[in-house]
Amino acid sequence: MNQVGVETKTEMVTVYIMGQAYKVPAGLTILKAMEYAGFRLTRGVGCRGGFCGACATVYRLPGDYRLYADLACQTPVRDGMYLALLPSTPAERKPYDLRKVKPGGETLLSLYPELARCVACNTCTKACPQKLEVMDAVQAALRGDVAQVAELTFDCLSCGLCTLRCPAEIPHYHVWQLSRRLYGAYLAPKAEHLRRRLQEMREGKFQAELDRLMSLSKEELRELYKAREIEPE
Amino acid sequence: MSVYPEYMQESIRRVEETRPARLGTNYPRLPLSEQEELLRRYHPDYKPEGKRPLRVGSSYGEQVPHEVADLLEAYPLVDPDRIDLSQVDYDVDVLVIGGGGAGTVAALWACYSGIPADRILIVTKLRHGDSNSIMAQGGIQAATKPHDSPATHFLDVMGGGHFTNDPKLVRALVEDAPFIIQWHEELGVMYDKEPDGTMITIHGGGTSKKRMHSCKDYTGLEIMRVLRDEARNLGIPVLEFHPAVELLTDEFGQVAGAVVWSLETEEYKVVRAKATVLATGGWGRLHIQGFPTTNHYGATADGLVLAYRVGAKLRDLDAVQYHPTGAAFPEQIVGLLITEKVRGLGAQPVNALGELFVHPLEPRDVESAAYIRECLPPEKGGRGRGVVTPTGMVGVWLDTPMVDILHGKGTFQRALSSIYRMYIRFGIDPTQEPILVYPTLHYQNGGVVIDEQGWTGIPGLFAAGEVEGGVHGKNRLMGNSLLDYNVFGRRAGMAAAAWARRARLGSLTLRHVERFVEELRRAGIPETRRAPLLLPDYRGQKTLARVIDLL
Numbered sequence: 001m002n003q004v005g006v007e008t009k010t011e012m013v014t015v016y017i018m019g020q021a022y023k024v025p026a027g028l029t030i031l032k033a034m035e036y037a038g039f040r041l042t043r044g045v046g047c048r049g050g051f052c053g054a055c056a057t058v059y060r061l062p063g064d065y066r067l068y069a070d071l072a073c074q075t076p077v078r079d080g081m082y083l084a085l086l087p088s089t090p091a092e093r094k095p096y097d098l099r100k101v102k103p104g105g106e107t108l109l110s111l112y113p114e115l116a117r118c119v120a121c122n123t124c125t126k127a128c129p130q131k132l133e134v135m136d137a138v139q140a141a142l143r144g145d146v147a148q149v150a151e152l153t154f155d156c157l158s159c160g161l162c163t164l165r166c167p168a169e170i171p172h173y174h175v176w177q178l179s180r181r182l183y184g185a186y187l188a189p190k191a192e193h194l195r196r197r198l199q200e201m202r203e204g205k206f207q208a209e210l211d212r213l214m215s216l217s218k219e220e221l222r223e224l225y226k227a228r229e230i231e232p233e
Numbered sequence: 234m235s236v237y238p239e240y241m242q243e244s245i246r247r248v249e250e251t252r253p254a255r256l257g258t259n260y261p262r263l264p265l266s267e268q269e270e271l272l273r274r275y276h277p278d279y280k281p282e283g284k285r286p287l288r289v290g291s292s293y294g295e296q297v298p299h300e301v302a303d304l305l306e307a308y309p310l311v312d313p314d315r316i317d318l319s320q321v322d323y324d325v326d327v328l329v330i331g332g333g334g335a336g337t338v339a340a341l342w343a344c345y346s347g348i349p350a351d352r353i354l355i356v357t358k359l360r361h362g363d364s365n366s367i368m369a370q371g372g373i374q375a376a377t378k379p380h381d382s383p384a385t386h387f388l389d390v391m392g393g394g395h396f397t398n399d400p401k402l403v404r405a406l407v408e409d410a411p412f413i414i415q416w417h418e419e420l421g422v423m424y425d426k427e428p429d430g431t432m433i434t435i436h437g438g439g440t441s442k443k444r445m446h447s448c449k450d451y452t453g454l455e456i457m458r459v460l461r462d463e464a465r466n467l468g469i470p471v472l473e474f475h476p477a478v479e480l481l482t483d484e485f486g487q488v489a490g491a492v493v494w495s496l497e498t499e500e501y502k503v504v505r506a507k508a509t510v511l512a513t514g515g516w517g518r519l520h521i522q523g524f525p526t527t528n529h530y531g532a533t534a535d536g537l538v539l540a541y542r543v544g545a546k547l548r549d550l551d552a553v554q555y556h557p558t559g560a561a562f563p564e565q566i567v568g569l570l571i572t573e574k575v576r577g578l579g580a581q582p583v584n585a586l587g588e589l590f591v592h593p594l595e596p597r598d599v600e601s602a603a604y605i606r607e608c609l610p611p612e613k614g615g616r617g618r619g620v621v622t623p624t625g626m627v628g629v630w631l632d633t634p635m636v637d638i639l640h641g642k643g644t645f646q647r648a649l650s651s652i653y654r655m656y657i658r659f660g661i662d663p664t665q666e667p668i669l670v671y672p673t674l675h676y677q678n679g680g681v682v683i684d685e686q687g688w689t690g691i692p693g694l695f696a697a698g699e700v701e702g703g704v705h706g707k708n709r710l711m712g713n714s715l716l717d718y719n720v721f722g723r724r725a726g727m728a729a730a731a732w733a734r735r736a737r738l739g740s741l742t743l744r745h746v747e748r749f750v751e752e753l754r755r756a757g758i759p760e761t762r763r764a765p766l767l768l769p770d771y772r773g774q775k776t777l778a779r780v781i782d783l784l
Contacts, residue, residue: 029565038776042474042496042768046363047529049569050655051454054363074658076565095466098421130654150423155451155650158458177462181421184459189430191418197377197411209384210404218396225392226265228441231380233259233579 013079030057030072030083043087050074053157056129056164059083069127069161089160091171096178103186105144112175115141117168124162124172130155134162134172141175149176150183236563236660241669244620247587248630248667255581256638260592268599274614275602277522278552278707288756289749290541297550300519304534305541307764308750310478311501313743316492318481321505321741323472325354326733327726328490328506330477330536332357333364334453334715335698336512337460338722339687339729340469343510346730350468354504356493358476358513358531358767362461365514365528365676365699366718369453370572370651371437372445373719374712375410378434381442383407390713393439393596394678394706397549402704402721405685406713409720414446417719422459423448435577437711438557439596445712450572450649456715475502476531476767479746480509480539480694484739488543488693492743496767507736508693508729511536512722515677515699518769521553524674525568535765536700540681542749545689545696549679552707557582557600559673561628563659568673571652573597573711575631578648579639582670583630584618590629598708601672604629608671620669628671633663676714678705687725693736697725 011026015033022037031045046054055072062080072085094111101107109115115138124134133152140148153176162172200206213221235242263271273279284296289306297305327343329336332355340355355361376386386407391398414432418424425433425447437445448455464471477491478501490506513536517528526532537547558571576582576593582600583589584607591603608627609615619627636645645664646653656663680702687695698718705713770777 027564032565032771035771036773038772038780040768040770040772041530042359045530046359047365047368049368049527049529050651051368051451052360052363052529054360074655076659093465095468097466098463154423154449154455155654157454177458180423180455181459181462184421184423185419186421188423189426189428191377191414191424191426191430191432193379193431194377194411194415194418196379198415201383201408201411206383206408209382210387210408213384213387214400214404221388221391221396222265225388225396228385228388228392230262231436231442233436 013077015077016082018084024077026077028077030075030077031055033077034072034085044072044085048073051157053159056086056089056159056161057083058086069165070129071159074129086164089163091160091163091174093171093174098181098185101182103146103182105141105146107182108141108146108175108179111178112171114168114170115175118142118170119168121167123165123167127161127165129159129161130157132156137176138170138172141179146179146182147187149179153180235666237666238623241620244585245666248583248632251583251587252632252635255589256635259581260589262592263595263599268595271599271602271606275606275609276598277555283522284551288758289752291544292547295547295550298521298553300521301516301534301537301550303762304538304764304766306753306758307538307762308753308760309746310763310765311492313746316501316743318503318741318743320503322502323354323504325504325506326352327508327510327729328504329353329355329510329512330491331512331514332361332471332473333512333514333698334366334457334460335718335722336510337464338719339510339512339697339726341460341464341467342723342726343730344467344469346727348730348733351470353469355469355471356475356477356491356504357471357473358496360473361471362457363529363531364457365517365532366715367454367457368527368529368570369715370450370570371574371577372447372452372712373414373456373715374437374440374444374710375414375446375716376407376442376444377411377414377432378442378444381444383410385442386410386444389439389441390705390710393710394708397706399703401685402683405724406704406716406720409723410716413716413719417456417459420459420463422456425449435574436594437577438573438594438600439710445577447574450574450651453715476535476765477539478765479743480543481505481741481743482543482745483741486692487736487738488691489738489741503741505738505741507733507738508695510725510729511540511681511694511696511700512698513700517674521674524555524672525559526674527556527559527568527570528674531768533766533769534677535767536696537680538765540689540694540696543691543694543745545691545694546682547680548682548702549707550702552678553674554597554676554678554709555601555672556675557597557604557672558631558670560668561626561671562622562669564624565659566655567626569655570673570675571631571668571670572649575633575636575649575652578636578644580635581632583632585620586618588618596708596710604672622669626671628669630667631670632667634665634667637664676709678702678707678709683721685724686728687721688728693732695725695729697721
């Protein structure tokens with residue numbers, strides 16, 4: 001890309017990074033385009049793979065009044081794009097003690113009463129780079145359906161874009177985190193096999209076998225390894 | 234309409250033609266002798282020109298990749314004389330360096346062990362949770378099912394690591410595993426379950442029993458965010474955007490905290506701590522042998538550098554894990570992880586001719602070597618049956634439509650939603666068309682030597698997670714890194730808490746750094762390189778050629 005011979009062949013586009021025009025190769029993601037242009041990022045960059053939500057970005061396209069929201073590491077640049085990478089989302093998180101709260105709507109509403117300010121405008125859903133049904137999750141929270149909230153928001157990356165766009169000023173991702181933990185800890189069925197296994201561990205059921213494996217030579221271990229029975233797929 | 238160019242679509246048609254015959258059959262698993270032959274001839278670790286012996290330090294003479302040696306044999310970022318140690322900015326019992334999975338678990342268990350939250354401090358380079366831990370997709374291993382046992386898990390881990398692991402660490406790993414899963418369940422981690430609560434478990438590469446527990450394909454994200462949420466509830470302080478640039482020692486040679494540096498205000502701060510847990514993660518962003526990586530932005534091996542300067546020993550750093558399935562097309566996502574769970578759910582690797590050429594779930598290093606053999610041109614000893622992309626990448630097909638064919642429509646989108654989403658963004662529907670993959674730099678198999686309690690052998694210094702070595706020997710199996718950071722994060726946190734209760738600190742020094750610099754000079758190493766790296770630099774060459782520092 002940086003050798004002259006190659007660059008002349010690369011199609012270049014103009015992007016406006018925080019207002020300033022830069023020419024960058026077409027096809028780069030917003031993140032890589034900013035780096036190509038010379039930015040060395042500390043804020044607005046994390047996993048670079050669409051998992052951490054650090055690179056929330058808002059942008060507009062020429063001739064289009066809408067404000068779009070997406071992740072810089074997953075979105076290719078387009079010619080004429082005006083963009084701003086957001087350094088963080090200010091949103092207050094309410095501490096709680098998981099052992100002392102009830103897994104229902106009253107917990108969500110007592111910690112985040114602003115949920116009730118939802119005007120069902122659906123702006124949050126439109127802002128979500130994961131294409132989650134964010135407004136449906138707000139409505140489920142208002143109904144006290146914690147399981148539904150947990151299910152709808154499982155793929156949330158806490159990028160904060162819905163929270164920044166929300167006219168009701170709801171800190172969505174904190175509510176979602178609370179809901180998922182309430183669901184996982186209280187509402188999801190418990191794994192009984194896990195409790196039995198821990199009981200067996202406490203009774204020392206596997207000690208002797210592990211002691212024996214620890215005493216074997218590498219060659220003996222290799223033989224046992226080769227003879228392992230593989231559970232069918 | 235396909236985004237694959239016509240010649241790639243032609244290859245896809247061959248994949249489709251062979252698919253009916255491949256369904257329900259599989260390539261046989263290779264005997265150990267053939268696995269070893271494949272590794273020797275095709276795995277990048279076996280290229281002698283990729284490594285060199287260390288010329289200084291406590292692991293003198295050990296072979297490590299050039300990219301790692303360049304950092305271990307580098308001068309400090311800051312001249313020790315310029316740091317005023319008489320003014321301590323943070324004075325704590327337990328300092329945790331690194332805010333990913335291992336660091337967060339260590340801080341939680343230091344707190345559970347009786348250290349008050351405000352006597353603990355997590356310092357981290359980016360945000361709390363920004364880490365490889367959050368990116369793990371596939372799952373976490375634990376022998377929780379009746380037909381499985383910790384002993385079987387032990388054998389799988391040892392075999393996966395080619396019996397180079399430290400057996401004591403492996404035993405700790407497999408014995409704590411069921412407890413960890415239960416702890417997570419109590420904290421509210423949403424593991425995939427049957428309606429009766431039974432956890433859904435599948436195979437991973439190199440497992441003999443189905444013991445991979447998952448949270449869709451966001452397993453790492455789900456566990457990390459719950460742990461972080463718990464740390465926030467407990468009120469454990471976190472200093473974000475503050476990487477450690479040097480450990481501190483005291484006059485008795487104990488590790489006594491760290492010098493951290495703000496990426497934003499560019500000032501340093503002195504943290505005095507009775508016990509220090511190193512949880513800085515791995516090395517993916519060093520791009521060893523030019524490979525792309527699955528790792529997060531901060532994975533620059535800082536912890537190895539810091540630990541080496543205080544005299545910690547390193548092990549198995551000659552072993553680099555290349556994940557077999559990194560994205561190879563389109564260009565925008567090259568190197569990103571395609572979880573092993575895709576193969577766990579039945580997708581097969583096939584070459585340009587549509588031929589299955591290896592079992593989908595060999596141990597990772599073997600699987601990667603098989604893909605490289607398939608793609609290398611015959612003049613370089615390979616088979617030349619890879620697909621070359623328009624930008625010159627090469628890869629093999631991962632036949633993703635098989636997942637829904639085998640398990641029912643909708644399975645892929647439900648169980649692999651992050652992968653599905655990633656490809657849909659770029660116009661590829663992985664339930665309709667296969668995806669192109671090639672090995673990508675994924676994991677630091679080795680690291681700082683520790684004992685079962687996470688102690689490094691240096692008084693006051695503990696390590697947990699990817700930065701430490703020995704658990705996986707020379708090759709980690711899928712699902713054992715999430716387990717590793719939980720097991721050893723917990724053990725290191727508890728051990729650090731116990732140490733902090735007894736420790737008496739003397740006056741702070743950076744004498745160990747001065748000694749290390751003297752050693753570098755004696756070895757004739759030129760003063761051109763500085764470490765730790767902190768962040769990779771991806772700025773365009775055109776810009777870099779004209780950068781000058783004026784402000």
